[in-house]
Amino acid sequence: MIDRETPAIIAFLGGGVLALLLAVPYIAWSYRRRGEFGLGHMVLALGCLVYALALWTYTLLPVPDTTPEWCARHATEPQLRPFQFLADIGKEADGARSLLDNSALQQVVLNIALFVPLGMFGRHLFRGKPLVVVAAGFAMSLFIECTQLTGVWGLFGCSYRLFDVDDLLVNTTGAVVGVVMAPILRLVPGQRVRLAPTEPRPVTMRRRLLGSFLDLLFVTLFAGVLMAVRVLVTLIDHPEVHADPDLDWLLGYAIPIATLLLFVPLAGRGATMGQRIVMLAPVGPDGGPPSSWRLLLRFAGGTGGYFTLVMCGWNYAAALLIFASFVLMWRPRDHRGLSGLVSGLRVIDARARRSPADESADAPEEDAPEEDAREGLVRD
Template identity: 60%
Template structure:
């Protein structure tokens, strides 16, 4: 496997892991900034994550073993500070004539690669962040300069010596790539699901997909928080040479209590997943549910699933989760099994008590068209 192939694989795998960890905060940001999720926008955001890691892998990896002996023989001690040196390198490396010979010229390939590496930055800068040409080109120049100084300083002193070349021509090529990317950015408009239909502060109906999405985010939050707690605690206790608690305590019990019980009790009754998609439960009076109703919802809903899954009744827990999923689709108000038993409704947080009821009644009509 070549270095570029390895860098591409690492960038994609790293981007996937980061996307998993950042799903909940991204969804919460998207609903507050855009008013809704938008699959197309999420696809572009994932592409940005992979691209950001690709910049790191392609410019800094692979990292050699920078021992004193290696540095004495291989360290890049003199930066390339002559502007347009790449033109001299192209003439020096040219073998033969014609377009084919030029395309096989390593100096040409290196320059074209440095331009192409920053084309996505220009495209994302214009399409995702809505920046103008001056800002996009300036960002490309600053990012390129940061990378070059990172290479010059041996990753800011983390390694024994510089192992990549600081090249002033790379600044020119990267900045040109950002400018080209800005011009090519309209190509990304073909990605569907990017446009926002209404202003961010306008309440949306409580649909099946939105309810299920909130439930999925709750499960994701429990798994992510449980994993982070386990890693942090195990590493800390291992260093202190102390015994570690059972994995289900930190992996399940604590995150379930935080995400599905503590957050709703201390807030407006919504779980982390519901808060991300701007949903909240309300009692019969349209206000925050009572503690008793929230406890019933917890036991009949996702909390009951996790409790049963940790016992010999795991099959019953799976059945409970499926029933909750089905009942988030029917009845039409998407109350779910826990909502029906606890006597709760789910409304958009952007709607007041009266508006929330009105939006709920509109749900059946809009849902039939989805």
């Protein structure tokens, strides 16, 4: 049998893995749907993810070896009598002291507590109406009970968990309690959005660092894919993979960095993939899209310059470049960094960048004075 701590460990570990996989889509969604990235909202979203896995682990685990012999001895029959849990609690009750150790009461309390987060998250995060959230809690409980009754919809030889109609009642009660307690989640800081999602936000150091971290993540993943392909191709022809420093450097550093941090911005409007996710856009001194030679200077003053110094063995100079980039990203109000200072580029919120259509619409028409003059002659 599995203890009560193991499902929690599985839920936290699984939630952490899913959080890493869904981090980039969540950040992109947050900037576009909420307008900004709130740490408190992220914590609640992570908590909702872990809770969803906990709901699965606590209701479906453990999974025994459902052989015909096991099913003949342990298969469960559905419990269809409402409020049977009251009789079960009464049978095990023996004074106030033993009430705390009453397993039937503990089971009821656990089933209520298990659906309280569903009501809280459904009401607060998903903005569901109270009746809709309660109905969702009942539907989820019914789905779980039917899953247990059918042996996970026929995947196992028999029903290894008890279908209990009382679970529907207490789980739904937990969802009701969660709806009532949902306002507590408003106390978590970092959730309030003061501007509309389409309104530009200030460029902060935290936002710049988040974009840089995402770029580093993409470069690392791309390098990992290239190295994995190299190993697979090599294994097809040779049973062993021999080290090739030049090829490893090319696939692990040069190609991913040049592709994602130089060629992708050159092919677009200057923004890297990380900057696009956090809705940052580089602009030139005139406020327009950066020119190609300025993007080359930015690359040379940033990642390209750093790896060039490392290749030449000038590690202290490379460390100094990183330090200067960090300081210049923090201290100036526009947070342009060393690469922005070298290239003359600055970073703005992508929602503040004006399109050519907007600029042409705001430009004065050349024929306007003549039209005004004609109207004046007519009026005279």
